[in-house]
Amino acid sequence: xxxxxxxxxxxxxxxxxxxxxxxxxxxxxxxxxxxxxxxxxxxxxxxxxxxxxxxxxxxxxxxxxxxxxxxxxxxxxxxxxxxxxxxxxxxxxxxxxxxxxxxxxxxxxxxxxxxxxxxxxxxxxxxxxxxxxxxxxxxxxxxxxxxxxxxxxxxxxxxxxxxxxxxxxxxxxxxxxxxxxxxxxxxxxxxxxx
Amino acid sequence: xxxxxxxxxxxxxxxxxxxxxxxxxxxxxxxxxxxxxxxxxxxxxxxxxxxxxxxxxxxxxxxxxxxxxxxxxxxxxxxxxxxxxxxxxxxxxxxxxxxxxxxxxxxxxxxxxxxxxxxxxxxxxxxxxxxxxxxxxxxxxxxxxxxxxxxxxxxxxxxxxxxxxxxxxxxxxxxxxxxxxxxxxxxxxxxxxxxxxxxxxxxxxxxxxxxxxxxxxxxxxxxxxxxxxxxxxxxxxxxxxxxxxxxxxxxxxxxxxxxxxxxxxxxxxxxxxxxxxxxxxxxxxxxxxxxxxxxxxxxxxxxxxxxxxxxxxxxxxxxxxxxxxxxxxxxxxxxxxxxxxxxxxxxxxxxxxxxxxxxxxxxxxxxxxxxxxxxxxxxxxxxxxxxxxxxxxxxxxxxxxxxxxxxxxxxxxxxxxxxxxxxxxxxxxxxxxxxxxxxxxxxxxxxxxxxxx
Numbered sequence: 349x350x351x352x353x354x355x356x357x358x359x360x361x362x363x364x365x366x367x368x369x370x371x372x373x374x375x376x377x378x379x380x381x382x383x384x385x386x387x388x389x390x391x392x393x394x395x396x397x398x399x400x401x402x403x404x405x406x407x408x409x410x411x412x413x414x415x416x417x418x419x420x421x422x423x424x425x426x427x428x429x430x431x432x433x434x435x436x437x438x439x440x441x442x443x444x445x446x447x448x449x450x451x452x453x454x455x456x457x458x459x460x461x462x463x464x465x466x467x468x469x470x471x472x473x474x475x476x477x478x479x480x481x482x483x484x485x486x487x488x489x490x491x492x493x494x495x496x497x498x499x500x501x502x503x504x505x506x507x508x509x510x511x512x513x514x515x516x517x518x519x520x521x522x523x524x525x526x527x528x529x530x531x532x533x534x535x536x537x538x539x540x541x542x
Numbered sequence: 543x544x545x546x547x548x549x550x551x552x553x554x555x556x557x558x559x560x561x562x563x564x565x566x567x568x569x570x571x572x573x574x575x576x577x578x579x580x581x582x583x584x585x586x587x588x589x590x591x592x593x594x595x596x597x598x599x600x601x602x603x604x605x606x607x608x609x610x611x612x613x614x615x616x617x618x619x620x621x622x623x624x625x626x627x628x629x630x631x632x633x634x635x636x637x638x639x640x641x642x643x644x645x646x647x648x649x650x651x652x653x654x655x656x657x658x659x660x661x662x663x664x665x666x667x668x669x670x671x672x673x674x675x676x677x678x679x680x681x682x683x684x685x686x687x688x689x690x691x692x693x694x695x696x697x698x699x700x701x702x703x704x705x706x707x708x709x710x711x712x713x714x715x716x717x718x719x720x721x722x723x724x725x726x727x728x729x730x731x732x733x734x735x736x737x738x739x740x741x742x743x744x745x746x747x748x749x750x751x752x753x754x755x756x757x758x759x760x761x762x763x764x765x766x767x768x769x770x771x772x773x774x775x776x777x778x779x780x781x782x783x784x785x786x787x788x789x790x791x792x793x794x795x796x797x798x799x800x801x802x803x804x805x806x807x808x809x810x811x812x813x814x815x816x817x818x819x820x821x822x823x824x825x826x827x828x829x830x831x832x833x834x835x836x837x838x839x840x841x842x843x844x845x846x847x848x849x850x851x852x853x854x855x856x857x858x859x860x861x862x863x864x865x866x867x868x869x870x871x872x873x874x875x876x877x878x879x880x881x882x883x884x885x886x887x888x889x890x891x892x893x894x895x896x897x898x899x900x901x902x903x904x905x906x907x908x909x910x911x912x913x914x915x916x917x918x919x920x921x922x923x924x925x926x927x928x929x930x931x932x933x934x935x936x937x938x939x940x941x942x943x944x945x946x947x948x949x950x951x952x953x954x955x956x957x958x959x960x961x962x963x964x965x966x967x968x969x970x971x972x973x974x975x976x977x978x979x980x981x982x983x984x985x986x987x988x989x990x991x992x993x994x995x
Binding site (some may be wrong): 410471 | 985
């Protein structure tokens, strides 16, 4: 009964977040409600188990990687600003860009979106996607549906296509190059209503 | 000292005595007597119409006030924060690849961009997922003067604040005590009457009296909640020897259905006040109460239900197959147990109007007493009940399929979303099967494509 109701004044550092992420005040309020709904035990922060409790997420083959992307640098707690900052990656691109070349890159720029995806592949954060890491992702996405040989041949093909400097791993630049023509804007954006 | 207090004292007593008598008489005439005979003065509908007008005025006032102050009015969308695209896995992955290569037929190979689909879907479900939002209360477009469901109550205007204050006074000062009195009367009468009727020998007179007594007490309880119920298609009302299934939003569903017809209830034996009521009810007419240990034994449960149904003199059984309270925007998976019994099923759809008071019971957030308090201090509970035509399980149909058929019919009639998800997901983990589905779909894009060519 009675939905949670927050106002923008309840949320700490809302102004800063709005500036940084480009979300509107209404979005921030809404995301804050969602954050508190996910925090079932009212700890004041989120932990990986709270994400694990989302049923739809559990059917996603790469759910642990996505959760890992929220809890980067080995932390076990996620506060609201970090939550919003990561979600800001998925904001559609604003057509209005500041002309100032010294201003920091927007969180939802193409480059930052690609970096986010890169870390889903690169679990040990060494800046390269090794063959092993690629195999792990494929295994997660396909599991019992294909044989181990098929997995290896798929990984082999993918590395050959993308690995330009022949070091048997895909660096961030090679990754970006291979996705040059892909319209990631559309596929990596979530339409936040109003 | 005492001498000059004395006249005031007696005056006070007299005053209290008179007002109490007047109040109780009014109560009797306008509420209890009609409930006994099953007629209605139409007071509640009038009340409902006037409330609606006030709410509309309040919402308009709020919007105007917000515009004047240039504040952003936060409108809750009942669809969620984000717009999800309904495209399937195959479509989406092909689209991404096509945009990259520019070739018409996409190669059935792995592409680094394939992960985008899963990543986006994953983050979408973090922001807004179908299941979690069914277990929180539905959000409203207009404000119904209950602070529990407003986002913009910022002292926008003094007039609104005054109205809200008056609303609180009326609800807690007048309506709540009135309803509590009625509730006690209703429950008390139920226990007393059923115990008396229970002393009679089984026969035609007993069933007749028991029916009248049950109906009367439930009608008093309905007035105790100021529930304004519209029954549709009463020609499809459940008959003896059948099972009535309905969607579940709150414990009040039982009272709503039982005030229009007689049912045999099914449930666990409770202690305390509930237990007293249960024991009294079962004396007058055969209800099915299970001990806690018996609930686990599915065969025992099925057998008792079948036996009851086979006896044509016994009342239809009332069952809520979802197994838990859902927030009345959707219908979740029905448990197949009641559909295996093989008798006529009478589906019933219940839809609450959320503008007057939210009937959903979030059992993880509020206890029963808290919930009843909320219910009795709302403006009213307005709902519609549709009796759907009876359905039978077909020759080659299995229980799960039948259950889904019934569920779809109920969802369609009540205007609720028909969901595949299990209501038990409120507390349990998703089965591995669902994850494998996703993997199967993706592998078809990769490997299946090459088999076709």
